[in-house]
Amino acid sequence: MRKYVLGAVVLILLIATVAFAFRPARVVPQPIAYPHKIHVVDNQMECLSCHVNADRSIAATIPSVTECMVCHENVKTDSPEIKKLAAYAQKNEEPPWVRVYGFPEEAAVYFSHKRHVKAGVDCSTCHGDMKNMMTPMKENIRWTMGKCIDCHREKKVSDDCLTCHK
Numbered sequence: 001m002r003k004y005v006l007g008a009v010v011l012i013l014l015i016a017t018v019a020f021a022f023r024p025a026r027v028v029p030q031p032i033a034y035p036h037k038i039h040v041v042d043n044q045m046e047c048l049s050c051h052v053n054a055d056r057s058i059a060a061t062i063p064s065v066t067e068c069m070v071c072h073e074n075v076k077t078d079s080p081e082i083k084k085l086a087a088y089a090q091k092n093e094e095p096p097w098v099r100v101y102g103f104p105e106e107a108a109v110y111f112s113h114k115r116h117v118k119a120g121v122d123c124s125t126c127h128g129d130m131k132n133m134m135t136p137m138k139e140n141i142r143w144t145m146g147k148c149i150d151c152h153r154e155k156k157v158s159d160d161c162l163t164c165h166k
C-alpha cells in the first residue's frame with residue numbers, strides 16, 4: 001500500500017515539475033489590444049521606428065499616443081480599439097501600458113539597450129518572435145541572472161557583479 005502512495009506522490013511531483021517547465025509565457029493584458037504583427041509584418045514598420053531609443057539609450061521606450069495618431073487619425077477609425085486610442089489622445093493622456101519585461105526593484109539591475117543593440121544583439125534574441133506577436137501581449141523570454149551571464153561568458157563580456165548591479 002505504502003508503495004502505491006509513494007508512487008502517486010512521485011508522479012504528482014513529476015507532473016508538477018514538467019507543468020512548471022512548460023508553463024505558458026506570462027500573458028500581459030494591455031489597455032489597448034495593440035498587435036505587433038499588423039504593424040511590423042503587414043505594414044513593414046521597423047522596431048526602431050517606434051522604440052526609437054533602443055539604439056541610443058538605456059530604455060527602448062514606447063511611442064507616445066501622438067505618434068500612433070499620425071496614422072490612426074485616418075486609419076481604421078471605426079475600430080473599437082482605435083476609438084480607445086483616440087480617446088486617450090483627445091485627453092492628452094498616454095495609454096497606461098503595462099510593462100512586460102523588467103526586474104524587481106530590489107535586484108538593482110543595470111541594463112542598457114544601447115550597449116546590446118550597438119553590439120549587434122538582435123531584439124529577437126531577448127524578446128523572441130515579436131514580429132508575429134498578435135494580442136494578448138506575452139513575455140516570450142523570462143530574463144534571469146543565469147541567462148544574462150551565459151551570454152556574457154560566451155561573448156567574453158564582463159560577468160563581474162558590478163557590471164549588472166549598481
Ligand code: HEC
Pocket residue numbers: 030034036039040045046047048049050051062063097098099100101102123124127130131137
Ligand atoms: C507601431 C509601433 C510599434 C512597432 C513598429 C513595434 N512596437 Fe513594440 N510595442 C509597441 C507598443 C505600443 C507597445 C506597448 C503595448 C504592448 O506591450 O503590447 C510595445 C511593446 C513592446 C515590448 C514589450 C515592452 C515591455 O516590456 O513592456 C517589446 C519587447 C517590444 N514592443 C518589442 C518590439 C520589437 C522587437 C519590434 C520589432 C519587431 C517592435 N516592438 C515593433 C509599439 C511598437
Ligand code: HEC
Pocket residue numbers: 047048051054055058059060061062101102103111113116117121122123124125126127143
Ligand atoms: C540583451 C537583451 C535585449 C535586447 C537585445 C533587447 N532587449 Fe528590450 N529589454 C530587455 C530587458 C532585459 C528589458 C527589461 C529592462 C529593464 O526593465 O530594465 C527590456 C525592455 C524592453 C522594453 C520596455 C522597456 C523599455 O526599455 O522601454 C522595450 C520596448 C524593448 N525592450 C524593446 C526592444 C527592442 C525594440 C529591441 C531591439 C531593437 C530590444 N528591446 C533589444 C532585453 C533586451
Ligand code: HEC
Pocket residue numbers: 032033034035038039043045050063064065067068069070071072075076079080081082085
Ligand atoms: C505608419 C502608420 C501606423 C502607425 C504609426 C500606427 N499604426 Fe496601428 N495600424 C496601422 C495599420 C495600417 C493598421 C491596419 C488597419 C487595417 O486593418 O485596415 C493598424 C492597426 C492597428 C490596430 C488594430 C485595429 C483593429 O481593430 O484591427 C491597433 C489596435 C493599432 N493599430 C494600434 C496602434 C498603436 C497603439 C499605435 C502607436 C503605438 C499605432 N497603431 C501606430 C498603421 C499604423
Ligand code: HEC
Pocket residue numbers: 109110111112115116119121125126143144147148149151152155157158163164
Ligand atoms: C546574447 C548576448 C547577451 C545577453 C543575453 C546579455 N548581454 Fe549584456 N552584453 C553583451 C555584449 C556583447 C556586451 C558588450 C557590448 C559592448 O561591447 O559595448 C554586453 C554588455 C553589457 C553591459 C555593459 C558592460 C560594460 O562593461 O559596461 C551590461 C551592464 C550588460 N551587458 C547587462 C546585461 C544584462 C543585465 C543582461 C540580461 C538581462 C544581459 N546583459 C544579457 C551580450 C549580452
Ligand code: HEC
Pocket residue numbers: 102103104106107109143144145148149152158159160161162163164165
Ligand atoms: C550579466 C548580468 C549580471 C551579472 C554579471 C550578475 N547579475 Fe545578479 N542579477 C542579474 C539580473 C538580470 C537579476 C534579476 C533576475 C530576475 O529578475 O530574475 C539578478 C539578480 C540578482 C540577485 C537577486 C536579487 C533579488 O533579491 O531579487 C542577487 C542577490 C544577485 N543578482 C547577485 C549577484 C552577484 C553577487 C553577482 C556577482 C557574483 C551577480 N549578481 C552578477 C544580472 C546579473
